[in-house]
Amino acid sequence: MSKFVAALPMYDWPEARGEVDARWARLRDAFRQGGIEAPETIVRSNGDLLPVPGGILDKAGKLIAPDPATLPAYELDFHQLWLSPALLFGQTCWGPMELGLAEHVQVVAQPSYDAFEGGKGEFYSSALVMLADGKASVPAPADGRAVIPLDLMRGRRFTFNNPDSMSGLIALTRDLVGLGESLDIFGSRSESGGHRSSIIAIAEGRADIAAIDCASWALAQRFEPAAKGVKVVGWTARRKGLPYITARTTPEKTIAVMRDAIAAVESGASEQSLVQRVG
Structure with a gap:
């Protein structure tokens, strides 16, 4: 042993x-x-x-x-x-x-996160996902800068995987601060316990938006049926993976x-x- x-x-x-x-x-x-x-x-x-x-x-x-x-x-x-x-x-x-x-x-x-949309080298970003509405998802920006849809987010129910998660909470918090906003933009906040659980919560109507790291989002698209019911509306800035x-x-x-x-x-x-x- x-x-x-x-x-x-x-x-x-x-x-x-x-x-x-x-x-x-x-x-x-x-x-x-x-x-x-x-x-x-x-x-x-x-x-x-x-x-x-x-x-x-x-x-x-x-x-x-x-x-x-x-x-x-x-x-x-x-x-x-x-x-x-x-x-x-x-x-x-x-x-x-x-x-x-x-x-x-x-x-x-x-x-390296090169294989994933939203990743480049040792850096990754999170996809901001909401309920699908028939419109196309927002592609990850080539320059790795944040794409934060403030108007879509305001007053919504935000769910995150856990409080110490860079991809699920901290990264978005910092990007919001950079725009002069905070997590107070959301109508409510809840902890889901995991990225997969966040996706399911949105698909089932128990939450409106979540930040899912690009590798977990790729896994969800392969293995989680609920991922078909959500779409990407923005991205956090790239950070070290x-x-x-x-x-x-x-x-x-x-x-x-x-x-x-x-x-x-x-x-x-x-x-x-x-x-x-x-x-």
Whole structure:
């Protein structure tokens, strides 16, 4: 059994898990060729995480998370995963990173979003989606600037995936501030729990608008029937996409090996995630 854990949770939709597993297998084998004891499979629940008796401590010895063994085994607490001292390889969002996670982890690399409308290199944007009305969706701007339809948004019911999401909430908030507006432009705000849930809420008439990151929007168009009932009415500005991370205690030599392995694997794959080197 490996002393490390790995996960790719951010786009791990049930319908795409075979693709995610195959992607990890390529990375795992490349890491092992570089001498890293990479785990055989990725984790998808708290029960898959390694126990930490007494809880997870920061570098000053302060308790920052409970022992994973004390949490519901069949759920997955993202923050618990990210803070695990056994985390060899994972992926997070810059929202949590800006809100304090960055001091507890190290960034390994940035994936590319070139394969998605609204993405370019390591940068991504969010599609602003509303109920379809028979008119065409708004294409993503080539220059990556925000396209914010204030008149369509005013007084509407806004739903977002979670409060620390860059793509679902923070990015739009910042773009609105840049236009002299705020989230108060909306008639109401609610938390859906996930991008997919936001799309379903709009299609079912329980919300009017949401910001969905371009990769999740692509997944929705493939796998979520409710996506056929909504359309894109605008875009947030491009921002740095979801980083690959590792535990704060991972040696720099190991990180360097992982960076080389990721670059080699992803640059040779005819898929959506060529990697921008970090460092």
